[in-house]
Amino acid sequence: MKNKLKVLRAENSYTQEDLADIIGVSRQTINAIEKEKFDPSLPTAFRISRLFKLPIEAIFSFEEN
Amino acid sequence: MKAERKKNLYNLAIWTWSWVATLALASFGPKYIWDDHSVLTTLAVSVNFVHGILMIIANRRMFNNFDELERKIHLESLALTLGLAVVVGLTYSLLDATNLIAYNAEISNLVIFIGLTYLVLVTVNTKRYA
Numbered sequence: 395m396k397n398k399l400k401v402l403r404a405e406n407s408y409t410q411e412d413l414a415d416i417i418g419v420s421r422q423t424i425n426a427i428e429k430e431k432f433d434p435s436l437p438t439a440f441r442i443s444r445l446f447k448l449p450i451e452a453i454f455s456f457e458e459n
Numbered sequence: 460m461k462a463e464r465k466k467n468l469y470n471l472a473i474w475t476w477s478w479v480a481t482l483a484l485a486s487f488g489p490k491y492i493w494d495d496h497s498v499l500t501t502l503a504v505s506v507n508f509v510h511g512i513l514m515i516i517a518n519r520r521m522f523n524n525f526d527e528l529e530r531k532i533h534l535e536s537l538a539l540t541l542g543l544a545v546v547v548g549l550t551y552s553l554l555d556a557t558n559l560i561a562y563n564a565e566i567s568n569l570v571i572f573i574g575l576t577y578l579v580l581v582t583v584n585t586k587r588y589a
Contacts, residue, residue, distance in 0.1 A: 423528040426588040435527045 396455045400428040402446050417441045467521040474514040481507040528588060536580035544573045 403413055403424075410428075414421040417438060426432035434442070434454075443450045484492075485503040493499040525533065548569050555564035 419526040420529060422585075422589065423526050426528055431588050432528050432531070438527065 395433045396430060396457060397427065398453055399424070399442065402448075402453065403428075406446065413445075416445060463524055464521075467517070467524050471514070471517040471521050474510065474517045478507065478510040478514045481510045532581060532584040532588065535584050536577055539580050540573060540577045543576055544569065547572060 403410070408416075410421045410424045414424045417424070418441070419438060423432065423434075423438075427434050427438075439450050439454060443453055446453065481503070485500070485507045488503050489495045489500045522530070522533065551564050551569065554560045555562075
């Protein structure tokens with residue numbers, strides 16, 4: 395799954411640690427999502443979308459392999 | 460979340476050490492401390508068992524406090540460790556039963572194998588997602 399998390403985080407001047415604390419996950423999880431090595435759960439995706447005030451599909455895009 | 464994690468980790472460390480200490484006491488106490496007194500031995504084994512249960516509860520509490528990625532890493536590692544423990548354990552036992560090894564298959568060797576396998580797999584899986 396592709397995502398714009400790194401761009402959005404930079405635009406809002408958050409560090410990975412800041413974002414992890416706000417969302418309630420570890421910094422490693424934010425890093426893995428940004429590197430597209432790990433797909434977040436639905437609650438985490440909703441929390442991210444709520445934080446950046448964007449719909450989920452504006453942050454994450456699903457591509458069938 | 461971080462404070463909760465530290466507390467859970469601290470609790471797990473305490474119960475693990477107390478379990479190891481009570482296991483040592485139950486193993487060596489009958490021979491070196493209380494001269495095979497059966498009541499004291501039963502008490503020591505019981506205390507060790509209860510500490511083992513408390514260690515498992517502390518581990519479960521820490522596991523439930525993991526976030527989604529950590530849970531995935533540990534579940535993948537546990538699944539592989541469990542599979543390897545069954546296969547390697549039974550092969551090891553078979554080697555002993557068929558006298559292909561010159562010594563008795565000790566459960567402690569399997570416990571060491573399980574511990575080391577889990578440690579290596581958690582490290583490898585953590586690096587995979589880094």
